[in-house]
Amino acid sequence: MDLDDDSPPTDAAAALRLIQDQQSETARRLDPDARLLYWPWGVAWLVGFGLFFLQFTPGDRALVHLPGWLPLTVLFVLLAAAGATQAVVSVRAYGQVVGDSAQRGKWYGYAWALGSVSAYAGLGRVSEHLPHDQAALLWSATAVGLTGALHMAGGAVWLDRDLFRLGVWISVINLVGAFAGAGWHPLIVAVAGGGGMLVAGVLARRRQRQRQQP
Amino acid sequence: MTELDPVIHAQARLRVVASLSTLNVGDKIAFPRLQELLAMTAGNLSVHLRKLEDAGYVEISKTHRGRTPATLVGLSRRGRLAFEEYTEAIRALLDPSPSKEQP
Secondary structure (H helix, E strand, O other): OOOOOOOOOOOHHHHHHHHHHHHHHHHHHHOOOHHHHHHHHHHHHHHHHHHHHHHOOOOOOOOOOOOOOHHHHHHHHHHHHHHHHHHHHHHHHHOOEEEHHHHHHHHHHHHHHHHHHHHHHHHHHHHOOOOHHHHHHHHHHHHHHHHHHHHHHHHHHHOOHHHHHHHHHHHHHHHHHHHHOOOOHHHHHHHHHHHHHHHHHHHHHHHHHHHOOO | OOOOOOOOOOHHHHHHHHHHHOOOOOEEEEHHHHHHHHOOOHHHHHHHHHHHHHOOOEEEEEEEEOOEEEEEEEEOHHHHHHHHHHHHHHHHHHOOOOOOOOO
């Protein structure tokens, strides 16, 4: 290819094919697999909040007897693993692309970090005065609410319909869970929230595939 | 028949421009990554980038990422326009119907 690559494509059809192949190939390699961005979070919510529900079932009768530290530890470990996966996948895909997109990504990341710290600082000071189940509801409803809002904001930043819809979905189920009350909230977040993320990953991947068709 | 832009109408440069066109407006890509995406040698890619730069189609900037120097490559507005016009001309050649609108 290097020898005669200064020569024009043989005809118009070859030129168009060359353009389409090159564009889809580049898009495929610069876009990380959407499933790797959505599914780890979905699994973390499904398993983490699921264990939380099993341990602190409404009515004080635990469905399964687990060590007290287990649900929260599992949730945090899975969330950290999801964050690490996202970081590695993103750097591998976009790490060598700089400019406006990188700036958006960076500021969006700051919004997550600073937003979480500022929201949780207040909770930390209040929750110790609340009964255990109410404190748990306050923490998880705030975390899930922030997640929903930031997903919607992310959808607005990148005009990403799937991300925006997922944010709406998370916000709505958080609302439902908050009204259902302590005890039920983790179940709703685990099944509808975690499940919603898994479904969003499938949909985003399908959209991505369509975009990458030559 | 429309004259096809001779700067873009060469296989290697067409691949370079098509690749760069998938970046969002305002983005640039590091030279080694572009080289890897195109599977070209550094020397060969440099030659074609220089021709594209001379035509005002790509913008090349040298910067530092940490301590290592980095060369960033992106399509200029003029280059993006030229690529769009080229693609349109190619499509018109393939489908010479009077309607310009493509579905």
